[in-house]
Amino acid sequence: MSTHVPESESESETGAPEQTEEQIPAAQQRRLAKKQERSDQREQRAESESETDEQTVHLKVFRYDPEVESKSRPRFDDFHIPFKKGMTVLDALIYSRDHYDSSLTFRHSCRQAICGSDALFINGAQRLGCQTQVSDLDDPVRIEPLPHQEVVKDLVVDMEHFYEQMDAVDPYFRDEDVPSGLEEQNQTRENREKIKMSTRCIWCGACTSSCNIAAGGNYLGPAAINKAYRFAMDDRESDALQQERFETIEQENGVWRCQTQFSCTNVCPKDIPLTEHIQELKREAVKSNLKFW
Ligand code: SF4
Numbered sequence: 455m456s457t458h459v460p461e462s463e464s465e466s467e468t469g470a471p472e473q474t475e476e477q478i479p480a481a482q483q484r485r486l487a488k489k490q491e492r493s494d495q496r497e498q499r500a501e502s503e504s505e506t507d508e509q510t511v512h513l514k515v516f517r518y519d520p521e522v523e524s525k526s527r528p529r530f531d532d533f534h535i536p537f538k539k540g541m542t543v544l545d546a547l548i549y550s551r552d553h554y555d556s557s558l559t560f561r562h563s564c565r566q567a568i569c570g571s572d573a574l575f576i577n578g579a580q581r582l583g584c585q586t587q588v589s590d591l592d593d594p595v596r597i598e599p600l601p602h603q604e605v606v607k608d609l610v611v612d613m614e615h616f617y618e619q620m621d622a623v624d625p626y627f628r629d630e631d632v633p634s635g636l637e638e639q640n641q642t643r644e645n646r647e648k649i650k651m652s653t654r655c656i657w658c659g660a661c662t663s664s665c666n667i668a669a670g671g672n673y674l675g676p677a678a679i680n681k682a683y684r685f686a687m688d689d690r691e692s693d694a695l696q697q698e699r700f701e702t703i704e705q706e707n708g709v710w711r712c713q714t715q716f717s718c719t720n721v722c723p724k725d726i727p728l729t730e731h732i733q734e735l736k737r738e739a740v741k742s743n744l745k746f747w
């Protein structure tokens with residue numbers, strides 16, 4: 455008389471009776487062990503990939519290259535990169551360039567908000583790539599070159615006009631009475647305090663790019679005027695030299711073009727109160743032109 459034993463307990467999937475471990479030849483055991491190992495590895499990979507997916511950041515990056523015909527139509531490229539805690543937009547761009555597209559072009563240098571070279575238009579605002587945390591931004595992160603400047607390639611803009619504007623205000627300390635030898639030119643603590651914020655400018659161009667009036671091209675722009683402020687308010691410059699600076703900033707393309715919109719102040723990565731400085735220069739300009747009969 456035969457006894458019915460359930461299939462799962464008595465037979466393998468092929469219908470053959472199951473062998474105990476001792477009955478399986480050593481070579482087959484090794485093959486099965488390897489198979490199991492591979493399957494474990496696959497599972498682990500799948501697990502880690504799904505973890506990475508949860509921490510992926512999606513970048514939409516402006517691309518344009520006038521020198522390559524197939525890339526000369528402006529477009530946005532998508533990059534999905536693994537997110538790491540503390541990652542900045544500049545880190546994300548560097549990762550994209552190093553892992554996905556070595557032709558992706560952008561400027562950077564110091565990576566610590568000092569050189570001013572990586573000002574970009576990120577999610578609709580002028581910001582430094584190295585100072586902007588990816589975790590503070592909405593996904594996808596949209597990265598574009600600074601508006602109102604000619605694009606040279608991808609995220610790189612032509613800064614020539616910006617530098618010319620800065621140059622127009624003689625952005626350096628001048629003094630008619632330069633002391634001989636190593637004598638220091640002392641400044642009062644109060645005067646230092648007054649110009650302190652204006653000295654923080656890193657020439658990134660974010661403020662000028664944010665300014666509607668500067669976009670027209672015929673305005674010195676907030677950065678250059680702030681630079682003029684930095685020296686015009688320095689007590690060590692002689693009255694005659696200060697007067698020269700006021701004449702520069704009072705010109706048609708100077709302070710009077712500012713419409714007090716505060717856009718420059720809002721985007722400055724060094725928190726310089728640009729609009730306030732421009733307003734103060736307007737007041738000084740009026741005072742210096744007052745005549746009493
Ligand atoms: S004033 Fe601020 S935003 Fe403008 S160039 Fe200087 S650091 Fe950049």
Ligand code: FES
Nearest residue numbers: 564565569570584
């Ligand atoms: S890399 Fe220098 S300011 Fe960002």
